[in-house]
Amino acid sequence: MDVQEHVSLARYSTLHVGGEARYFVRIADLEVLRAALNWAADRDLPWFILGGGANFFCRDEGFPGLVIRIESRSVTLTPGSVPGTGELTADAGALTRLAVIEAVRRSFRGLERLAGIPGTIGGAVRGNAGAFGVETKDRLSKVGVLRLTPEGWHEDVLPREQLSFGYRDSTFKREPAGYVIWNATFSLDAGNPEEGERLVNDDLAARKAKQPYEFPSVGSVFKNPSVERPAGALIEAAGFKGRRIGGAEVSVKHANFIVNRGGATATDVLALIKQIEREVLEAFGISLEKEIVVLPHDTAG
Ligand SMILES: Cc1cc2nc3c(=O)[nH]c(=O)nc-3n(C[C@H](O)[C@H](O)[C@H](O)COP(=O)(O)OP(=O)(O)OC[C@H]3O[C@@H](n4cnc5c(N)ncnc54)[C@H](O)[C@@H]3O)c2cc1C
Incomplete structure (x- = not known):
């Protein structure tokens, strides 16, 4: 296990802001993950699981514990027990986009609308990420954790029904100190690769039209209080579009996104978040x- 010290977390957040992790380790093996969690416990250190960093940043003062970056990335597809169905099992560190594209390429449907969600399968399952009316939980059958x-950290496989999924919510989100997601299995139907690819491309174009892909961000900062009152509309109505603190700006394209216009600090972003709230x-x-995760306060262990 190669534990690094004083690693900048700005490069591991898609917003490109934030301080250092006192300790940092990359994990692609379950036994090494267990060893890393025990390593932190032995030293009485807090720990934090990092996926793609598309929903997270660290405060400028840094994180005093161990950041564990999950980098197991395999994706396997097997025929289901019923003809015309399939099962996709993706490691927690697999990029959601690549897992979906693999399913489409192999003629399976069911996950296409998740293709544009940045980050990993672990992050998507934990936050029940969703887009275009489809959520990660919809096709999920079980999660390896x-x-x-x-007695310590034990391997387990949990069926979806036990995981209390809701809007951007799950057992994993409510009990971050109790679980690490290691893989996830989805039930799929037979599909047409050309149709799947078209849907993926159309969704991506729709996202690019509505969301600020041209600047670094961590996606929607806040959860929608209700379907009728999305956070972006409230923030826009409060006059925030284009408001800036340092290098952090409320996107002029979508008011629920804070973008890094260059040189933003986590402190800038947090000040803007406070003003919005x-x-x-x-x-x-x-x-x-908040939908996003801010370290250290949202620490797991
Ligand atoms: C441009 C842009 C567009 C976006 N659009 C959407 C969207 O349409 N819908 C949507 O839902 N989200 C969206 N997001 C947010 C983000 O893509 C999702 O929240 C994504 O699922 C985060 O995954 P991640 O691997 O990057 O998680 P991270 O940011 O690395 O981590 C987020 C949280 O998940 C936890 N976590 C990560 N991996 C694991 C694991 N293996 N086990 C336990 N906990 C884990 C972390 O501890 C942390 O608490 C967008 C983000 C960006 C930048």
């Missing part, structure tokens, strides 16, 4: 809830 028990509460009486 390490689960913390009084305060002014949306004042204007509409609505407390926005």
Whole structure:
């Protein structure tokens, strides 16, 4: 296990801001993951699981514990027990986009609308990531995990029904210290690769038209309080589009995105988030809830 010290987390967040991890390790093997978790526990250090960093950044003061980056990336497709069906099992570190494209290429359908979600399968399962009315949980059948028990970290396979999925919510999100996602299995139907590819490309074009792909971001900062009142509309109505602190800016394209216009710090982003929370509460009486994860406060262990 190669534990590095003082590793900048800015390069591991798609927003490109933030401080250092005191300790940092890349993991592609389940036994090494277990060893890393025990290593942190032996030293009484907090730990944090990192996937693609598309929903996360670290405060500028850094994280005093161990950041564990999951880099197991294999994706396997097998025929299902019912003819015309299939099962895709992806390691937690597999990029969601590549897992979906592999399913499409191999003539399976069911995951196409998730193709544009940046980050890994582990991050998508934990946050029940979704797009175009489809959520990660919809085709999920089971999740392979390490689960913390009084005897230590144990391998387990949990069926979807046990995982309390909701809008950007799951057991993994509510109990981050209790689980690490190691892989996920999805049930798929037979599909047409050309149709699948068209859907993936159309969705990507729609995203590029509506979301600020031209600047670094971590996607939607806040959860939508309701379908009728999406966070972006509230933030826009509060006059935030284009508002800037340092290098951090509320996107002019989509007000629920904060983009790094160059040289932003985590402190800039957090100051902008605070302003949004305060002014949306004042204007509409609505407390926005963050969708993104900010270290250290959202520490797992
Ligand atoms: C341009 C852009 C567009 C986006 N569009 C969407 C969208 O349409 N829909 C949507 O839902 N999201 C969207 N996002 C947000 C992001 O893509 C998702 O939240 C994604 O699922 C995050 O995955 P990740 O691997 O990057 O997670 P990370 O950012 O690395 O981590 C996020 C959280 O997941 C936890 N985590 C990660 N891996 C594991 C694991 N193996 N076990 C346990 N916990 C784990 C981390 O500890 C952390 O708490 C967008 C982001 C960007 C930058």
